[in-house]
Amino acid sequence: MARRSEHTREQLRDLMLEAAEQLIVDKGLAGLSARAIARQIGYTPGTIYLVFANLDELILHVNARTLDRLRVPMQAAVAATDDPEQQLLGAARAYADFARSHPNLWRACFEHRLPEDVAGPDFIDARIAQLVELIMAPLARVSGAEGAALDAAAQSLWSGVHGVCILTLTGKLHMVGGQATEHLTDDLVTHYLAGLVMRAAPADAR
Numbered sequence: 001m002a003r004r005s006e007h008t009r010e011q012l013r014d015l016m017l018e019a020a021e022q023l024i025v026d027k028g029l030a031g032l033s034a035r036a037i038a039r040q041i042g043y044t045p046g047t048i049y050l051v052f053a054n055l056d057e058l059i060l061h062v063n064a065r066t067l068d069r070l071r072v073p074m075q076a077a078v079a080a081t082d083d084p085e086q087q088l089l090g091a092a093r094a095y096a097d098f099a100r101s102h103p104n105l106w107r108a109c110f111e112h113r114l115p116e117d118v119a120g121p122d123f124i125d126a127r128i129a130q131l132v133e134l135i136m137a138p139l140a141r142v143s144g145a146e147g148a149a150l151d152a153a154a155q156s157l158w159s160g161v162h163g164v165c166i167l168t169l170t171g172k173l174h175m176v177g178g179q180a181t182e183h184l185t186d187d188l189v190t191h192y193l194a195g196l197v198m199r200a201a202p203a204d205a206r
Helices: 009-027 034-041 045-051 055-079 084-101 103-111 122-143 147-169 181-200
Strands: none
Touching: 009 034, 009 045, 009 055, 009 103, 034 045, 055 084, 055 103, 055 122, 084 103, 084 122, 084 147, 084 181, 103 147, 122 147, 122 181, 147 181
């Protein structure tokens, strides 16, 4: 590692984010502290606060990196087919696969809590919105929903897949029969879409 004086502020930022990310991978959020990060990069804990306002800000930037990585396989799944149902199935599988492959990083995105009087940053909200946006167009094609109804459908579908991931990572799938995550994810998406299509159909066609 270069001597301390050779690191620019941007290099320090990257070192801190990489160290924090690895600590979360290894130990989860509970294992993350300014002291642990400083030990990893060979600096004093106080140096962290020359780059980030506090540990919460650092964690938020780690989470932003994680959400960027999560978006890549989801985008690829949507781009791989023109069939909207397959796009939604692929995006859901990619989401669940990422959660299984990077459990501590994925959980950190949703388990990290800011103080009640601190608003979440726009850059996190924007990344969450980008993930939801990936499923909006195929969901609209399948369901015919638009506006608030489409927003609600996207949130419901994402919440369901997210719930399957939580059950998987917390070892609670046995409470709902113990089926494989992919099977549950596929069933959830398929049946939810079927319900949307049925709801949108004329009453005499149901």
